[in-house]
Structures are given as C-alpha cells and as structure tokens.
Amino acid sequence: GENVEQHPSTLSVQEGDSAVIKCTYSDSASNYFPWYKQELGKRPQLIIDIRSNVGEKKDQRIAVTLNKTAKHFSLHITETQPEDSAVYFCAASIVGGSQGNLIFGKGTKLSVKP
Amino acid sequence: DSGVTQTPKHLITATGQRVTLRCSPRSGDLSVYWYQQSLDQGLQFLIQYYNGEERAKGNILERFSAQQFPDLHSELNLSSLELGDSALYFCASSVDPFSYNSPLHFGNGTRLTVT
Numbered sequence: 649g650e651n652v653e654q655h656p657s658t659l660s661v662q663e664g665d666s667a668v669i670k671c672t673y674s675d676s677a678s679n680y681f682p683w684y685k686q687e688l689g690k691r692p693q694l695i696i697d698i699r700s701n702v703g704e705k706k707d708q709r710i711a712v713t714l715n716k717t718a719k720h721f722s723l724h725i726t727e728t729q730p731e732d733s734a735v736y737f738c739a740a741s742i743v744g745g746s747q748g749n750l751i752f753g754k755g756t757k758l759s760v761k762p
Numbered sequence: 763d764s765g766v767t768q769t770p771k772h773l774i775t776a777t778g779q780r781v782t783l784r785c786s787p788r789s790g791d792l793s794v795y796w797y798q799q800s801l802d803q804g805l806q807f808l809i810q811y812y813n814g815e816e817r818a819k820g821n822i823l824e825r826f827s828a829q830q831f832p833d834l835h836s837e838l839n840l841s842s843l844e845l846g847d848s849a850l851y852f853c854a855s856s857v858d859p860f861s862y863n864s865p866l867h868f869g870n871g872t873r874l875t876v877t
Binding site: 682684690692693694737743 | 797805806807818820860861865866871
C-alpha cells in the first residue's frame with residue numbers, strides 16, 4: 649500500500665521568512681496530493697491540493713510543487729506569519745481507483761516566531 | 763464548521779471496556795472515513811465506507827469495527843480497550859472519493875481517554 653514520508657517533523661522560522669515542507673510517496677499510481685493544516689486542538693483543514701497532471705499550483709502565499717518522476721511533492725509558504733503556526737500534513741491518494749482514501753504523512757509542526 | 767458531526771467530543775473509559783463513536787457526514791456526502799490521531803503517529807487511516815459498503819481498510823485492529831448505516835451516518839466500535847487506544851478519532855466525509863473535486867472534510871474529533 650501507499651506510504652507517505654514527511655520532513656522535517658518540526659520547523660521553526662522567523663516571521664517573514666519562507667518555509668518548505670517535503671513529502672515523498674511510494675505508490676506511483678497516486679495522483680492526488682492534498683495538504684492539510686491542523687491548528688492546536690482543531691480538525692485538519694484542506695489548504696491546497698495538486699493533481700498529478702500539474703507540476704505546480706499557487707494560492708496567495710502558499711504553493712505546492714510535484715515531481716512525479718521522483719515521487720515527491722513540497723509545500724512552500726512565503727512571507728510566513730504567526731498565524732501560519734500549526735501542524736501541516738501532506739497526503740496522497742488514487743483518485744479514480746476503487747477506494748479514494750487518503751494516506752497521510754506524520755506531520756510537520758511549523759512555528760513562526762514574531 | 764465543516765458540516766461533519768462527531769459525538770461525543772470527549773470519552774473517558776476504563777481498560778477492557780467498549781465504546782461507540784458516532785459520525786454524521788456532511789449533507790450529500792456518501793463516503794465516510796475514520797482516522798486515528800495519536801501523538802507520535804499522525805493521522806492513521808482506519809477504514810472507509812462508501813454508500814453503506816466498506817471500501818478500504820487501513821491499520822484497523824481486530825478489536826475495532828465500523829459500519830455505515832442507510833442514513834449514511836457511521837459508527838466506530840472500539841472494544842477490549844487498552845491504554846494505547848487513547849487518541850483523537852476523526853471522522854471525515856466526501857461526496858465522491860473517486861473524483862478530484864471531492865476533498866475530505868473532517869469533523870472535530872472524539873478524544874478518547876482510556877484509564
């Protein structure tokens with residue numbers, strides 16, 4: 649089955665700096681890669697996603713890149729703000745298959761220092 | 763508010779006991795997923811149902827079982843509870859898990875504490 653590795657497990661940056669979180673996946677059939685943000689004590693919320701036929705996607709300060717050949721994808725947050733502090737999870741799944749369940753990485757705790 | 767409702771919010775019980783967690787998906791969503799979140803393990807996929815049928819199984823213990831009812835709500839049953847079962851259990855739902863335009867929406871979770 650699919651396995652998703654995520655690095656780093658913790659990341660501390662100064663406000664205004666950029667943050668990058670990287671994930672690798674094992675199943676070459678995976679074709680959908682969402683990112684979720686989970687604030688302390690709250691539920692995970694989708695912040696951005698990318699499909700396998702797209703190499704990069706941006707939404708304001710957030711961008712995701714995908715390298716299908718290497719089977720890795722990354723989340724980039726620019727001009728970080730204290731409210732970006734949270735745990736970020738990457739995930740992978742096979743859309744169009746028989747299941748559609750998401751397999752998550754173990755998360756990255758991002759701390760943005762004012 | 764995601765529209766996914768989980769009850770109860772908190773549950774404290776003793777080892778060896780059995781509990782039932784309940785999830786009502788967003789209106790119109792046919793698929794329900796259960797995830798376990800422990801401190802060191804992130805979000806572990808347990809099981810998925812689609813329109814009443816089991817679709818996928820993850821790392822779900824034999825002591826755990828689930829079902830999705832005709833009204834699409836789902837229940838996760840945990841039995842012979844152990845201390846290690848203490849975790850946050852999330853339910854998520856989606857309209858169509860086989861479509862790109864159908865992201866997972868998570869409920870607020872049930873925090874289970876086994877003493």
